[in-house]
Amino acid sequence: MPELPEVETVRRTLQLVIGARILSVWDSGKSLRMRCRPPRARLRALTGARITAVRRHGKYLLVDTDRPQSLLVHLGMTGRLCIHGASEPLGKHTHLVLGLGGERELRFTDARRFGQLDVFERAREREHPSLAALGPDPLTHGIDPAALIAAARRRRASLKAFVLAQTVIAGVGNIYASEALWRARLRPTMRSHRLTVANARRLAAAIRRTIESALRNGGTTLSDFVAADGVPGQNADHLCVYDRAGLPCSRCKTLIKRIVHHGRATFYCPTCQAR
DNA sequence: ATCACGACCTGGAGGC
DNA sequence: TGCCTCCAGGTCGTGA
Numbered sequence: 349m350p351e352l353p354e355v356e357t358v359r360r361t362l363q364l365v366i367g368a369r370i371l372s373v374w375d376s377g378k379s380l381r382m383r384c385r386p387p388r389a390r391l392r393a394l395t396g397a398r399i400t401a402v403r404r405h406g407k408y409l410l411v412d413t414d415r416p417q418s419l420l421v422h423l424g425m426t427g428r429l430c431i432h433g434a435s436e437p438l439g440k441h442t443h444l445v446l447g448l449g450g451e452r453e454l455r456f457t458d459a460r461r462f463g464q465l466d467v468f469e470r471a472r473e474r475e476h477p478s479l480a481a482l483g484p485d486p487l488t489h490g491i492d493p494a495a496l497i498a499a500a501r502r503r504r505a506s507l508k509a510f511v512l513a514q515t516v517i518a519g520v521g522n523i524y525a526s527e528a529l530w531r532a533r534l535r536p537t538m539r540s541h542r543l544t545v546a547n548a549r550r551l552a553a554a555i556r557r558t559i560e561s562a563l564r565n566g567g568t569t570l571s572d573f574v575a576a577d578g579v580p581g582q583n584a585d586h587l588c589v590y591d592r593a594g595l596p597c598s599r600c601k602t603l604i605k606r607i608v609h610h611g612r613a614t615f616y617c618p619t620c621q622a623r
Numbered sequence: 624a625t626c627a628c629g630a631c632c633t634g635g636a637g638g639c
Numbered sequence: 640t641g642c643c644t645c646c647a648g649g650t651c652g653t654g655a
Contacts (some may be wrong), residue, residue: 351648382631382651407649425648426633441633460632462649478650505626514650522648570648571635590648611628613647 350423352519353562354573354581355407356487358429361576362402362409365431365454369398370413372447380443381424381464390467391444394419406482406518410473418470420478424462426572430455459572482518486556487563491517497548500540507543508536508609511555520555523568523590526615528558530589535623536614537607561586589615 350358373392379385397413404410409429411419421429426441434451444456444465456465468476484491499516500507510516511525520528529536532554534547543551567573567581570591574580584591588598593606593615602619 354648379631381649422649424632424650458632459634460647460649462632464650503625509626512649568648573648610626 350407350425350427350573351521351524351568352407352486352559353524353583354567355404355409355423355519356563357567357575357581358423359402359404359409361579362411362429362431362454364576365399365448365452366401367398368448368450368452370394370396370446371449372445374445374447375465376443378443378461380458380461381422384464386444386465387467390417391419391465393417394446394467405479405485405488406514407521408479408482412470416469416471417467418473420464420466420468420476421456422464422478424458424460424464426460427456427458427463428572428574429576430457430574430578431576454576481515483514483516485518486520486559491552491555493545493549493552496552497543497545500543500548503540505540506536506609507534507538507540507551508614510540511551517555519559522612522614523570523587524555524558524562526590527562527588528555530616530621531558533621535621536609536616538623589617591615 373395375386375388375391397415400414401412409421432453432455434453439457441459442455442457446454448454500510503510508525511520532550562568562583565583565586568583569580570584589604592604594603597604597617600620602617604615605618607614
């Protein structure tokens with residue numbers, strides 16, 4: 349669920365907490381991604397800090413404060429970062445609660461615990477292990493077709509794996525990889541080093557347009573995703589291939605095919621997506 | 624160095 | 640109704 353458009357939707361709805369002071373910090377103590385426990389002492393040291401900005405790179409949210417530290421949040425597959433009333437009961441899978449005063453709390457919940465929480469020094473952001481290797485963000489940096497083709501030619505993996513590689517482009521996940529390749533009329537199983545210049549241009553434009561259009565619809569909600577205000581996204585109704593196996597392609601009416609590629613569901617139109 | 628695969632964890636859906 | 644199995648949007652470590 350939370351790929352770039354969903355994380356950006358959360359970021360935008362989180363603008364409401366900018367200027368708020370973190371009056372209290374509570375964490376569940378449970379391990380999240382890769383059995384790593386979020387650093388409790390550094391989380392709690394945010395007490396008293398004021399939130400100054402909420403940024404994003406790919407699928408990572410960066411909550412800046414008026415101190416040298418920022419909070420890093422990755423939503424994994426089922427993570428939510430939502431503003432709640434302080435009197436609302438804590439959900440079962442709540443892992444972080446920032447008390448913001450005015451009866452508001454910013455809560456991170458994550459049933460599957462594939463998410464990530466960390467506190468890092470902003471001055472050394474580039475060195476953070478999760479951020480250091482990220483490629484350009486399609487919304488904030490754009491995608492340079494020349495750089496895209498150079499990266500594609502260095503690899504032998506499929507185009508789908510290429511588009512999913514966060515070191516190449518930050519923020520594309522399984523849903524939008526299928527969607528962008530459909531839009532670019534390229535077969536997901538095509539080897540990335542066979543990408544032509546014209547195809548690379550089409551792919552760069554397709555990724556950007558796929559993401560922008562999903563963002564306009566508030567992101568894709570298949571089961572868990574909601575924005576920081578609790579509102580689900582509407583983009584599931586606008587998907588062209590993802591989760592549409594056996595339904596007609598909106599361009600050519602051929603039935604959409606589902607394959608398992610690299611252990612992930614992959615959808616494409618056998619007619620209008622060239623090999 | 625690059626790639627494919629499995630593991631991480633829980634809940635929901637569907638079959639019996 | 641209840642138990643079982645399978646499946647899921649991300650990322651990383653392992654072994655080939």
